[in-house]
Amino acid sequence: MKMTEKPVLYHWEPNANSGKPMLALAEKGVEFTSVYIDMLEFDQHKPEYLAINPMGTIPAMTHEGHLLNESTAIMEYVDARFEGPSLRPSDPAERWKMRWWMKYCDQYYAPCASMVAWDLFTGPRVRDKDPEELKARIDAIPLEERRIAWRKAIYGLFSEEELAESRRRVMEASALFEANLEGHDWIVGNTFSLADINAFNLVYILPHMAETMKLPSVDPVRTPRTMEWLRRMYQRPSIKTIWALSRGSMGIDIDAEANREFA
Amino acid sequence: MKTLHIADWTPQALSVALTLAEKGLPFEVEHHDWRALAQALEGFTATLEPGNTLEGEFPLLVDGDATLCDSHFILEYLDDACPEPALRPDDAYGQWRLQALARFLGERVAPAIASLGVSRRFADAPATTREEPDMLRATSLPRERRDAWAAALAGPISPHLRDESQRKIGLFLERIESELDTSGGPWLLGTRFTLSDIAAFVLAKPVFEASLGVDFAPGARAARWFEQVAGRAAVASVLADQTMAFLPGPEHARWG
Known part of the structure; x- marks a missing residue:
């Protein structure tokens, strides 16, 4: 593989969708230029960012003249395009399984956990802004799907039924x-893969949110294997490297998690 | 020998058959009655994925020890396991385009096609067709799948869901045009016929053939692409024997 230019990654906090390509790059040992986009300030819908990614979504990566979005597809690109340890199993059936679980996380587990979290945390944090300014910012979102999602989260428009269904699904998915x-x-x-990176960005927060989210999905009693898996993940140096790029605080002590003992 | 398990020739089931045919791989087809889907799935409980796949209950491909579900990942599996002739681009960027498009097709387009197709299939069906299939009671299926079946059998879709499905199909037609525009054609990703063409073709078929009860006006470039896919020997041979049918597919994204 020939030498390749350094990619530029546009990301928010190193979790959820942004965390996926960030951790994949770190696991691969690829240097990248990090550009922090503040989602809560709607930086992703500002003209200067839309000039780079017209969809106004984060994360996005530019490399060799191409714009790449869709975090899971970016991770596969990273593994295919750069040298470093392989992050996809070579056996076709195992690779199939990796992809199946990434979709299950992307389109079932994560959106449900995210709906509960947005309703409780993200929406209220953004809601404090000036109402006129908020409206203008929502109107500036290019994708209709994203406009609907932001409107629901900001104004707390998720119905009780929708939220209850999301909670139920997080319980099912975690089981x-x-x-x-x-x-x-x-x-x-027994092969570490992109599926583990994908899932970590969603699952890591669940044990810490059990009470505030009223969602006892991942804990040492109900899901001991998941807790052991999380500990193995926290032991990987990539987590420290990438979480150092957080502007806020991830609110979690990596060393404590990496050395967690279970009764 | 590979065995393709289906319950009717849904777009997704056809995409697997088309890929096998394009690769010249022999396979058997095993049909399962959709009225007894839950029972049929009991034969596939050795792994967790078949009973929990977001796309719907079938198709499944059994290849040796592996039981594979979710049609796009079956397509990629076939290209991983049997690389000739290659049905994906050789370069990482081309592969990214293929996967980004697959996400759009699976998440936005497939639910829209299934909603309209299923509504048309079951809305006017005699009541006996719709009564009490076993999956409505099968606790082995995830609740949302039972709900999807119950909704499909209850009658026509709501005006809201119809509008939403039509909107998504409009986006689909625009996307085909823009992909062809970007790649320069003749195929969606450029000069090589790929899994993207297969995955998009099976969804485009009912739209282009106006079998969803809704009128759409595909652009000239997309129409030419559609004819070219339909004219391929492997595609024509599969389609000559099969008629597409619709079953409850993936649900529409709940975030909107």
């Missing part, structure tokens, strides 16, 4: 995730 970890260390058997 399935736990069942899958039976007998092996990583999501796809």
Whole structure:
């Protein structure tokens, strides 16, 4: 593989969708230029960012004249394009399994956890802004899907029924995730892969949010294998490297998590 | 020998058959009655994925020890396991385009096509067709899948869901045009026929053939692309034997 230019990654806090390509780059040992986009200030919908990514979504990566979005697809690009340890299993059936679990996280587990979290935290934090300014900022969002989502989160428009269904699904998904970890260390058997990076960005917060989110999904009693898996994840140096790029605080002591003891 | 398990030739089931045919891989087809889906799935409980896949209950591909579900990932599996002829771009950026498009097709377009197709199939069906299939009671299926079946059998879709589905199909047609514009054609990703063409073609088929009960006006470039895919020998041979049918597919994204 020929030498390649340094990619530029536009990201918010190193979790959720932004955390996926960030951790993949770190695991791969790829240097990248980090550009922090403050989602709560709606930086992703400002003209200077829209000139780079017209969809106004984060994360996005530019590399060799190309714009890449969709965090999971970016991770596969990172693994395919750069030298470094392989982050995808070589066996076709294992690679299939990696992709299946990434979709399950992207389109089921994460959006449900995220709906609960936005309703409780993200929405109220943004809601303090001047109402006229807020409206203008929402109107500036290019994708209709994202406009609807932001409107719902900011004004607290999720129905009780929707929120209850999301809670139920997080409970279901966390149980399935736990069942899958039976007998092996990583999501796809004994090979660490992009699926683990993907899921970590969503699952890490759940044990810490159990009470505030009224969502007892991931804890040492209900999901011991998931807790052991999280500990293995926290032991990876990539987490420290990437979380150092946080502007706020991830609110979690990495060393304590990496050395957590279970009764 | 590979065995493709289906319950009717949904767009997703057809995409797997088309990929196998394009690669010249022999396969058997096993049909399952959709009225007894939950029972049929009991044969696939050795792994967690088949009963929990977001796309819907079938197709499944059994290849040796592996039971694979979710059609786009089956397509990528086939290209990983049987690389010739290659049905993905060789370069990482081309592969990214393929996967980004797959996400759009699976998350936005597939639910829209399934909603309109299923509504048309079941709305006027005799009551006996709609009564009490086993999956409505099968606790082995995730609740949202049982709900999807119950909704499909209850009658026509709501005006809101119809509008939303039509809007998404409009985005789909625009996307085909823009992909062809970016790549320069003749295929969606450029000069190589790929899994993207297959995945988009099976969803475009009911739209272009006006079998969803809604009128759309595809652009000239997209129409030419559609004819070219339909004219391929492997595609024509599969389609000559099969008629597409619709079953409850993936749900519409709940965030909107």
